[in-house]
Structure formats: C-alpha cells, structure tokens
Amino acid sequence: MLSLMERIKIQTIDFSSDEFIRNCMRRALRGDSFYHDEAIRLNKYFSRNKQLLNQHFIAIILVDKYGKVISSTNLNFIDKDMSNSDIFIQGISKSEGKTYIKLHYHSSLDTNCILISTPIISQHNAELLGVIVNVYNLRFLNEITTDRVGMGETGEVYLVNRDKVMLTESRFIEDASLKQKVDTEPIRAFAENNEEIVGIYKDYRGIPVIGASMIIPGYDWVLLAEIDEAEAFAPVRILGIVTLIFGVVVAALVTGAGVIFTISVSKPIKDLKDAVERFADGDLNYPEKIRCKGDIGLLARSFHTIAERLLKEIIERKRAEEMLQHTDIELRQVLSSISDYIWSAEVDKKGTFTYRYYSPVVEKITGRPPEFYVRGPERWLSTLHPEDRTRLENALIRISVGKSALEEEEYRIIKPDGTIRWVRDSIVAKKGENESIHLHGVVSDITGYKRAEESLRKSETGFANAQRIAHLGNWEWDIREDKLYWSDELYRIFGLSPDTFTPTYKVFLSFVHGDDRESVKKSLRESICKGKPYTNNLRIILPNGRIRIIHVQTEIISNQRGKVVKMNGTVQDITEFKRIEDELRALNESLEQRVAERTTELMKVNEELRKEIAERRQTEEALRTNESKYRLLLENLPQKIFYKDKNSVYVSCNQNYAADLSIKSDEIRGKTDYDFYPKTIAEKYRADDKRIMKSGRTEEIEENYIKDGRECIVHTVKTPVKDEKGTVVGILGIFWDKK
Known part of the structure; x- marks a missing residue:
C-alpha cells in the first residue's frame, strides 16, 4: 500500500516538472492566444504520454494559479473554477516537490477518487504557474484491503482517517467507502493520542471483535485488522472477506503631298495625292497604279517602295503582337499555377514606393486580391502579425534606401478570416535610372513547413523531457x-x-x-x-x-x-529506484517484525480471552439459573405483569396477562396497546405511560379493563424503569382485578 501511494505521488511530481506543460502554463499566464484546438492537443498529450502510465488514472487536470482549469483529459472539467476547492488551495500552497492527497467522492465522476495535487513552478524564474491534479480510482486501495484470503468469514482490513471516516470498502456494509463513520476504541486512541492498540472491542457495527490498529506514517490514516470475537473463539460462524510609327509616316507623307501640291497642280500630282489619301486610309497597294516619268514618277516609285516596306513592317509587328499576347497569356497561366506569388515595385530617388505588379496567386495565399496591395506598402504592412511588423519595416527600409541588395524574411500574415499563414519573402534590389531602385520579390507559403518544424520541435522536446523524467x-x-x-x-x-x-x-x-x-x-x-x-x-x-x-x-x-x-x-x-527498493525492503522487514510482535501479543490476549470466556460462561449459566427462578416466581403470581419500552412498546409479560389477551407470553413482544384494546382505551394507557415516564414517579391507577367481552375495574401500579445512569428506559405495570 505504501509503495503504491509513493509511486503515484512521485508520478504527480514528475508531471509537474514536464517542460511541455510548463510552457503551456507560461503562455496562458502571459495572455497568449490559447485556442480550443490547442487545449485539445494538450489533452492528447496527456492521453498519449501520461494517462497510459497508470491503469487507475481517472483524469489529469491542469489548473492555472487563479484556479481556472486550462486542460483536462475529462472535458467536463475544462474552464471550471476550482479556486475554492480544497485540492487546489492545499496543492498551490505546497512547495515544489510536495503533494497534497485527498480521498473524496467526486459527483462529476460518480466515483470515489484519490486526488493528488502539486504546484507547477517555472524553471526559469521560480514563478508559481498553477497546479496539476492527478485523479486516481480509489479501487486500487480496495484491491489491497479486500484481499481477505485466510481471514475467515468475518475477518477484514480497512483504512480510517483522523476524521473517523472509513476510506476503503467494508466487508459487511455495502458502499461504505468515504461514508461509514467509525468511532471505535482504536480510532479514538489514534485520533486523540496517536496510539496503536490491540485488543477486544466493539467495531463500527457494534459487534465485539478482536483487532489491531497500525498508524500509516505520513498519511494521517490508521489501518485496522479485525475478526469477530465469535469466529475467533467459536469458529462455527464464518462470513465471506491538439502595346506606331504609322501615324508619323502617314503624317510625313501627308506633309510631303501637301508640299508637292503647292508646287504643281498637274494630274500626276493629283494621282499621287489620291494615293497618299488611300495610303492614309490603310490601302498600301494603291501607289502601284501611278504610272509617270520624271521627278513625279521617281517620287511615286519611292512612295511605292516606302509603302511596301511599311506594309512588311506592319505585318511583322502584328505577328510579334500576336506572339506577345500569346506569351502573356501563357505567362499569366504559369504565374497562376505555381504555388508562389511574384511582385515588383520601384522606389524613386525621393523614396516614393510604387508597386508595379502582383501575381494572382497572392489571393490564394493571403486571401486578398492583387488590387489590395498595389495601392502601397501600408496595405501589406497592415496584414502582418504584430510581432513581426517592426522587423519587416526595418528590412523594407534597408532595401529601399540601398543599404541591402538582398533580403529574405520569414513572417506571419493574418488572413481576412483571422487565420494565420507563414510565408518566406525573398527580395532582390537593382539600381535603375534616375537613382531609382527596382525591387523584385518571390513569396512562398511555408505554413506546412512551419507546422512540421513545430511538430518536430515538440517531438524533440517531448523526447528530451521523457528522457529527463525517466532519467x-x-x-x-x-x-x-x-x-x-x-x-x-x-x-x-x-x-x-x-x-x-x-x-x-x-x-x-x-x-x-x-x-x-x-x-x-x-x-x-x-x-x-x-x-x-x-x-x-x-x-x-x-x-x-x-x-x-x-x-x-x-x-x-x-x-x-x-x-x-x-x-x-x-x-x-536507477539510484532513486534502488534507494526506494532498499527502504521498502527495510520497511517490509520492520513490518514483518511488528506483525510477529503483534501475533505474540494476540496469542497472549487470546489466552486471556479464553479464560475470560470460560468465566463468562459460568456467569451466564448462573444468570440463566437466576432468570429461571425469577420467571417461575412471576408466572406463579396472581397479578398481571407487563414491561414496555420508552415508546410504550411491549417487551414482555407474564402468562396471567397473556391469558387475558388470548396470546402466549412470548407473542407480546413488539406489540402495542392498539393491538389489544379499543383506540380510546389504548390512547389512555399510552398517555398514562408517557406521563409516568416523564415524571419518573410511580402511580396507582384504577381503570377499566376488558375481560371476556365485559368491562372490569382493575387496580394498576405503573412505575418507571431506569438504567444505571438513572435514565428512564421503560415502564413496568402490575394490575389485578378489584373485587
């Protein structure tokens, strides 16, 4: 029993020094976000890493220093206020490494429990963080005390605390644990004088037993081993124990046509004018129709050559524009399909920051479209986690003023729905014209990586803690x-x-x-x-x-x-295990010696009891002889004699009175006057009894008495019966017919 209790005490102290639990407590007390899913992860930590360590675990409860339950393997306890509970008040008042133990019926769990609490102290600054409460089923103590092999049919072993309450189960009274009061001689000796006794006394049932008590050191309990006196000395009774140059060219040609027109008004010039107009309208093949010689013809042919070249260039440009549009579409598709988003910006010599581009993927990662960000860096800064903002502002300043050509930062962004994502932003700065700086960035979502990193860190921490706890x-x-x-x-x-x-x-x-x-x-x-x-x-x-x-x-x-x-x-x-093993061995040897000493004492007491029993038998025989004489005397008296208890319930009578009631004398026990007389007479008799017992004086009464269906006058003497302390315990009546 002592070994099991010491083991669960050490287990509770080990839990209080778990660094994972301490970190959770510190975050909660600092006011960090402590979401429900994090509490569930902590509960899973308890379930997977702690609760399996002991088959008798009912619950593990983590309480902060203000008395609020932060986490528990039993969800009914979460967010409960335990600030007024004894297990919290006593546990938080203990020094590190000390425990408070309480045996208690817990209504929420509907079972008898052993609650052990101990404070959780920060390893960094010795700050009191809260209390851990381990709840075990009291059944494991009962498994020890109810092993009654070799104890006969009335032998039992049970624990009682200083408040005289039975802690383990009784052999004779169902569901007695934490309910049955035990106010017997060995319990009084323990409670009043801290003494152990061996002897014969009445147990909690009021039955004489032979028993021995042993005080359990450090727990304020006493262990009793008892067996009914009757079984010990008369072994007959045994009872079971978590996208133009075209306009310029056209304008130049129109201007040339105007100059030619001012020089001559001849038809070739008019034809050339018409050609230019058609050329301006986009008909680049019309100059071929002009057929003339001289300067005008040369001009027309030159104009035709220009038109051909221009037509060829326009065709090539259209082809290039189509290819550019196709490439732009493909580029947009690529930028939309990759998991990272790209952005670019320019910072002029005055320090004005202007975004040039944000790829569409930004909306998938941040929950906000590109239009949100291109308005300026303030929008981007507004989405950052408060703890990362200052660091990112400094990085932005460094790269914007040319102090850094490359920056890579990992930070958190807060999406519109409140969820948090981790990103890695890689920025390259290049000098542009007019002292400007061009910035190009690639942003990757690394939330999954961070989660894996945190999971690995927790696993490594858990492994290190497990090694530390287990040495x-x-x-x-x-x-x-x-x-x-x-x-x-x-x-x-x-x-x-x-x-x-x-x-x-x-x-x-x-x-x-x-x-x-x-x-x-x-x-x-x-x-x-x-x-x-x-x-x-x-x-x-x-x-x-x-x-x-x-x-x-x-x-x-x-x-x-x-x-x-x-x-x-x-x-x-295993130094501590060996020390405890040695101590337990010494304790067992000490217990064996004490048991041997108790056995010797019991044998002596047994011999004395045998003598006492023999004397009692002689006394009982003498009493039976005297009782027989007194009974003979009462039966031969002509008067009617009866005896009632203090509630006017018949205890006995002589045969003369029984004959008048048409019963046998031994049938009157437990009956009242209502069983034999009319209600009015029965009430009168009972009123007389009550008055006489209250006064304590004998009275002589003449009253009506029914006999053979007719009313007779009888003379009655009623006297109160007192015990050795002078307390009235009943009434004796003697009456006879008055002639």
Whole structure:
C-alpha cells in the first residue's frame, strides 16, 4: 500500500516538472492566444504520454494559479473554477516537490477518487504557474484491503482517517467507502493520542471483535485488522472477506503631298495625292497604279517602295503582337499555377514606393486580391502579425534606401478570416535610372513547413523531457573510430556538460566504480565478440564524488560480414529506484517484525480471552439459573405483569396477562396497546405511560379493563424503569382485578 501511494505521488511530481506543460502554463499566464484546438492537443498529450502510465488514472487536470482549469483529459472539467476547492488551495500552497492527497467522492465522476495535487513552478524564474491534479480510482486501495484470503468469514482490513471516516470498502456494509463513520476504541486512541492498540472491542457495527490498529506514517490514516470475537473463539460462524510609327509616316507623307501640291497642280500630282489619301486610309497597294516619268514618277516609285516596306513592317509587328499576347497569356497561366506569388515595385530617388505588379496567386495565399496591395506598402504592412511588423519595416527600409541588395524574411500574415499563414519573402534590389531602385520579390507559403518544424520541435522536446523524467539517456559508440555520442540527459546523469566534455570509451570506464570496472570491461568484450546485447547494473562516480547506480542496456550493429562495428544503448539512473527498493525492503522487514510482535501479543490476549470466556460462561449459566427462578416466581403470581419500552412498546409479560389477551407470553413482544384494546382505551394507557415516564414517579391507577367481552375495574401500579445512569428506559405495570 505504501509503495503504491509513493509511486503515484512521485508520478504527480514528475508531471509537474514536464517542460511541455510548463510552457503551456507560461503562455496562458502571459495572455497568449490559447485556442480550443490547442487545449485539445494538450489533452492528447496527456492521453498519449501520461494517462497510459497508470491503469487507475481517472483524469489529469491542469489548473492555472487563479484556479481556472486550462486542460483536462475529462472535458467536463475544462474552464471550471476550482479556486475554492480544497485540492487546489492545499496543492498551490505546497512547495515544489510536495503533494497534497485527498480521498473524496467526486459527483462529476460518480466515483470515489484519490486526488493528488502539486504546484507547477517555472524553471526559469521560480514563478508559481498553477497546479496539476492527478485523479486516481480509489479501487486500487480496495484491491489491497479486500484481499481477505485466510481471514475467515468475518475477518477484514480497512483504512480510517483522523476524521473517523472509513476510506476503503467494508466487508459487511455495502458502499461504505468515504461514508461509514467509525468511532471505535482504536480510532479514538489514534485520533486523540496517536496510539496503536490491540485488543477486544466493539467495531463500527457494534459487534465485539478482536483487532489491531497500525498508524500509516505520513498519511494521517490508521489501518485496522479485525475478526469477530465469535469466529475467533467459536469458529462455527464464518462470513465471506491538439502595346506606331504609322501615324508619323502617314503624317510625313501627308506633309510631303501637301508640299508637292503647292508646287504643281498637274494630274500626276493629283494621282499621287489620291494615293497618299488611300495610303492614309490603310490601302498600301494603291501607289502601284501611278504610272509617270520624271521627278513625279521617281517620287511615286519611292512612295511605292516606302509603302511596301511599311506594309512588311506592319505585318511583322502584328505577328510579334500576336506572339506577345500569346506569351502573356501563357505567362499569366504559369504565374497562376505555381504555388508562389511574384511582385515588383520601384522606389524613386525621393523614396516614393510604387508597386508595379502582383501575381494572382497572392489571393490564394493571403486571401486578398492583387488590387489590395498595389495601392502601397501600408496595405501589406497592415496584414502582418504584430510581432513581426517592426522587423519587416526595418528590412523594407534597408532595401529601399540601398543599404541591402538582398533580403529574405520569414513572417506571419493574418488572413481576412483571422487565420494565420507563414510565408518566406525573398527580395532582390537593382539600381535603375534616375537613382531609382527596382525591387523584385518571390513569396512562398511555408505554413506546412512551419507546422512540421513545430511538430518536430515538440517531438524533440517531448523526447528530451521523457528522457529527463525517466532519467534515461541514450548513446552510440563507433567502435572502430572510438567515437561516442551522448544525449543531453546522459551528460546530466554523469554530472557533465557537452560544452566541456568529449566522451570516449576510455573516459567512460574512468567513471565506473573500481569494484565494477573489470566486470564491465569483460562483459563489453564478450558482447562484442559474441555479437550479443549486454545488460547490467553498475555504479559510477560523478566528478563531485557522489556515487550513482545506472542500468545499462545495449544492442549490437554488425556489418555485412557479421563484424560488430557499432553499439547503441541506453543508460538509466536507477539510484532513486534502488534507494526506494532498499527502504521498502527495510520497511517490509520492520513490518514483518511488528506483525510477529503483534501475533505474540494476540496469542497472549487470546489466552486471556479464553479464560475470560470460560468465566463468562459460568456467569451466564448462573444468570440463566437466576432468570429461571425469577420467571417461575412471576408466572406463579396472581397479578398481571407487563414491561414496555420508552415508546410504550411491549417487551414482555407474564402468562396471567397473556391469558387475558388470548396470546402466549412470548407473542407480546413488539406489540402495542392498539393491538389489544379499543383506540380510546389504548390512547389512555399510552398517555398514562408517557406521563409516568416523564415524571419518573410511580402511580396507582384504577381503570377499566376488558375481560371476556365485559368491562372490569382493575387496580394498576405503573412505575418507571431506569438504567444505571438513572435514565428512564421503560415502564413496568402490575394490575389485578378489584373485587
């Protein structure tokens, strides 16, 4: 029992030092967002990593220092206020490493529980963060106390606290745990004088038992072992125990035509004028119709050549525009299909910031269209997480003023619906004309990467915490290179720092206790030679001189030829386990000695009881003889005699009175006057009884009495019956017919 209680106390203290739990508590107290899904993740952490450690777990409850439940494996407790509960008040008042234990029926859980609370203290600044409450089923204590093998049919073992309340189940009373009051001689001796006793006394049922009490140190409980006196001495009764130059050309041609027109009004010029007009209208083939000689013809032919060249250039430009449009469409499709978005901007020499482009993918990542951002950098800054804004403003200033040509930042943006996304922004700055700076950026959504990174960090933290809690470190030894890798916990076990110490096999052996060193070397050699794992407990001497006991377990890694090239293994500090084991062994030896002493005392008491029983039998025989004489005397008296208790219920009468009632004398027990007389007479008799018992004085009364259907006058004497303390416990009546 003590071993189990110490184990769940140590388990609760270990939970309170879990760094994952401490970090959650610190975030909650700082006022950081503590969303419901995060609470669920914490609950899953408890369910997967903690609750499976003990089959008797009912719930794990995490309470902040103000009494509010932050997380629990039982969702009914979340957000509950426990500030006024005893388990919170007592638990938060304890120092680190101390616990408060309470046995209690919990209505929300509908079961009897063992609640253990201990404070959670920050490892950084010793700040009180809150309390962790582990709830166990009281059943595991009952499993111990209700194992009644060899205790006969009335033997039982049970626990009682100083408030005289039975903690475990009773053999005789159903559902007695935390309900049954036990106010017996050994409980009074424990509560008043902190004493243990052995002897014969009446138990909580009022039945004489032979019992012994033992005080459970550190718990304010007493353990009682009892067996009915009747079974002990008369063994007959046993009872079961988480897109033109065209206008310019046209304008030039029109201007040339105007000049020619001012020189001559001849027909060729008119034809040329018409050609120019058609040319202006887009008919580039018309100049071929002009047929003349001289300067006008030369001009016409030159005009025709220009038209041909211009036509060719226009065709080529249209083809280039079509290709450009097609390329633009493809580029937009590509930019829309990739997961990253692209942006560009320009900063002039005055420092004015102007966005030139945002690719459409920006809306998928940020929840806002490109039009939102092109209005200016203030819009972009407004979407940033408050904690990242200052850092990004500084980066923007550096690259905008030319102090940096390349910036890469990871930051959080807040979407319109409130969700948060992580992005990586890679910006390149190039100098442009007129002292301007051109900025080009590529933004990638890295939310999934960040989640994986956080999950990995939590896993690594959880693994490190698990090693720390279990005092379990791991190592890897490259035998050929003689290189050893130690985990952080392994350094802690050996009292060393990874910053100042490099482990090797030889150095490891230097820490092994002199008496164990040769045995360790021999075992490791055999393990390498035979290719078999090695397991052993050994002692190490820390730099400060302290001796610790460790459990070493290895596995062998061989190459393709079967040669052992590496060894992996774990080292667990089992010093405390060994200490507790030794203490338990000593305690068991002490208990065995005390049991032997109690057994001797019980044997003596047993002998004395046998003598006392013999004397009691003689006394009982004498009493029976005297009772027989008194009964004979009463039966031979002519008067009618009866005896009632303080509620006017018949206890007994003599045969003369029973004959008048037409019953046998032993049939009157438990009956009242209403069973034999009319209501008015019965009420009168009972009123007389009540008056006489209240006054405490004897009275003589003449009253009517029904006999054989006729009314008679009888003389009655009623006198109160008192116990040894002078308390009236009943009334005795004697009456006879008055002639």
